[in-house]
Amino acid sequence: MTAILTHRPDQPFDLDRTLDCGQAFRWVKADGWWQGVVGGRAIRIRQEGDRLIYSGADEAFIRDYFRLDQDLPAILASIDRDPTIADAIRRCYGLRVVRQPPWECLVSYICATNTNIPAVKRRISLLSERYGSAIGGASWAAHTFPEPERLAALCHADLRDCRLGYRTDYVSSAAVFAAEHPGWAEQIAALPYEDARREMMRLRGVGPKAADCTLLFAFGFFEAFPVDVWIRRIVAEAYMPELRGRTCTPAEYDRIRLFARDYFGEYAGYAQEYLYCARPGPFPCG
DNA sequence: CCCCAGGTGAATA
DNA sequence: TATTCACATGGG
Numbered sequence: 001m002t003a004i005l006t007h008r009p010d011q012p013f014d015l016d017r018t019l020d021c022g023q024a025f026r027w028v029k030a031d032g033w034w035q036g037v038v039g040g041r042a043i044r045i046r047q048e049g050d051r052l053i054y055s056g057a058d059e060a061f062i063r064d065y066f067r068l069d070q071d072l073p074a075i076l077a078s079i080d081r082d083p084t085i086a087d088a089i090r091r092c093y094g095l096r097v098v099r100q101p102p103w104e105c106l107v108s109y110i111c112a113t114n115t116n117i118p119a120v121k122r123r124i125s126l127l128s129e130r131y132g133s134a135i136g137g138a139s140w141a142a143h144t145f146p147e148p149e150r151l152a153a154l155c156h157a158d159l160r161d162c163r164l165g166y167r168t169d170y171v172s173s174a175a176v177f178a179a180e181h182p183g184w185a186e187q188i189a190a191l192p193y194e195d196a197r198r199e200m201m202r203l204r205g206v207g208p209k210a211a212d213c214t215l216l217f218a219f220g221f222f223e224a225f226p227v228d229v230w231i232r233r234i235v236a237e238a239y240m241p242e243l244r245g246r247t248c249t250p251a252e253y254d255r256i257r258l259f260a261r262d263y264f265g266e267y268a269g270y271a272q273e274y275l276y277c278a279r280p281g282p283f284p285c286g
Numbered sequence: 287c288c289c290c291a292g293g294t295g296a297a298t299a
Numbered sequence: 300t301a302t303t304c305a306c307a308t309g310g311g
Binding site for chain 3: 114122165166247
């Protein structure tokens with residue numbers, strides 16, 4: 001069953017930029033439709049102006065996942081502090097930070113260390129196809145993302161065969177942890193940002209970057225400002241010219257994220273995502 | 287052969 | 300506390 005959602009013209013939303021910017025890894029565009037799996041739902045969706053045509057989920061779920069009730073113009077106005085971020089806002093206007101399922105998001109960003117986006121997509125796709133559950137009724141071969149228990153039960157070789165490389169043990173131990181602590185996500189969500197961050201970083205393979213990405217993209221801690229090689233490059237050029245070299249030490253990571261939190265405000269995470277999407281890289285925001 | 291990619295952990299001084 | 304290095308994988 002296909003449904004139509006008309007969102008308010010004063011609440012901009014750009015589906016392509018939102019799903020193509022590298023925050024979520026399971027969406028594929030085919031024949032003008034975005035296809036993806038979120039929380040066990042096989043969703044198809046496309047945009048025509050201010051209308052969203054979709055199937056596989058109800059309106060409440062679509063609104064929640066894409067955060068359509070978040071006041072995006074107010075958020076963008078709050079971070080719009082200089083020509084650099086203004087240009088990123090102009091180029092990526094309508095991008096929204098989605099609300100990802102915590103477990104899948106955590107594994108995704110463990111899989112995203114020292115690699116590139118296509119490789120992350122491949123890993124998450126392989127994990128789902130091989131160890132997720134098939135979803136009936138979809139127009140394509142849709143699979144859920146495997147539960148922690150399923151991944152925790154796999155042998156090292158089977159997990160590594162999903163092209164996880166040296167991240168295999170990290171994903172495995174995170175799966176054991178999540179299976180043994182079913183309430184982990186609710187506990188993280190209930191903490192203040194800095195405490196939640198410390199807790200996340202207790203997991204093997206989860207450093208500042210993976211923690212901040214999960215906190216921003218799954219838990220909605222919008223003050224999180226993940227610093228990857230691209231963001232470091234952009235920040236060094238536009239805001240902190242004193243940064244030298246190309247490696248991001250822990251102390252330097254903290255300097256950058258605390259600067260950004262102070263400079264852009266409580267929605268620094270949105271500034272991060274717009275700067276990232278507008279980067280002069282392989283997937284620039286049109 | 288090289289370097290790079292949404293980094294992190296361990297060893298070392 | 301700050302450097303340095305290895306790590307699997309795939310693309311250019």
